[in-house]
Amino acid sequence: MPIYIESSDRPFIIPAQIKMGHKTLTVRLDEYLTFTENCIGKVNHRTNTIHIQKSTEAWPIPFENQVDSYFHEVLHIALERAEYNELNEDEDFVNRISGFLAQAALSSEGEAGK
Numbered sequence: 001m002p003i004y005i006e007s008s009d010r011p012f013i014i015p016a017q018i019k020m021g022h023k024t025l026t027v028r029l030d031e032y033l034t035f036t037e038n039c040i041g042k043v044n045h046r047t048n049t050i051h052i053q054k055s056t057e058a059w060p061i062p063f064e065n066q067v068d069s070y071f072h073e074v075l076h077i078a079l080e081r082a083e084y085n086e087l088n089e090d091e092d093f094v095n096r097i098s099g100f101l102a103q104a105a106l107s108s109e110g111e112a113g114k
Contacts, residue, residue: 012063012106014052014070021081027070029054034061041069043077050074067106072098 018025025048033042033053040053040061050073055061075098079088087093 012067014067018050018074020074020077023048023081025050025077027052031056031059034059040065041073043073045080050077064102064106068099068102071101071105074098075101 014027016027018027025043027050030051031054033039033051042051043049044051050070052066052069052073053059053061055063055066072094075094076088079085079094
């Protein structure tokens, strides 16, 4: 079941599961991630779970930040699985590239071939 993140324009759909390499990862919206971990996104490699902070009344998170965090964590996983350890540890690189991926996804329109 996909995860819908609401915005004022349209919902953005984040898959509930993705496969990277030989592992399947589950994506969860977490109400307490910002409070307990002081972050918006996190990967738990032990459980193969990507956690994204859910926007709540107590912790309102802009929808664009949630989408950016999703791509940020996916990029970390891809770099880790591809054994690009130096790039994986470079948060500036990961922030820039994941930001471009999120922007491309959020600004997409229509369907190819139609």
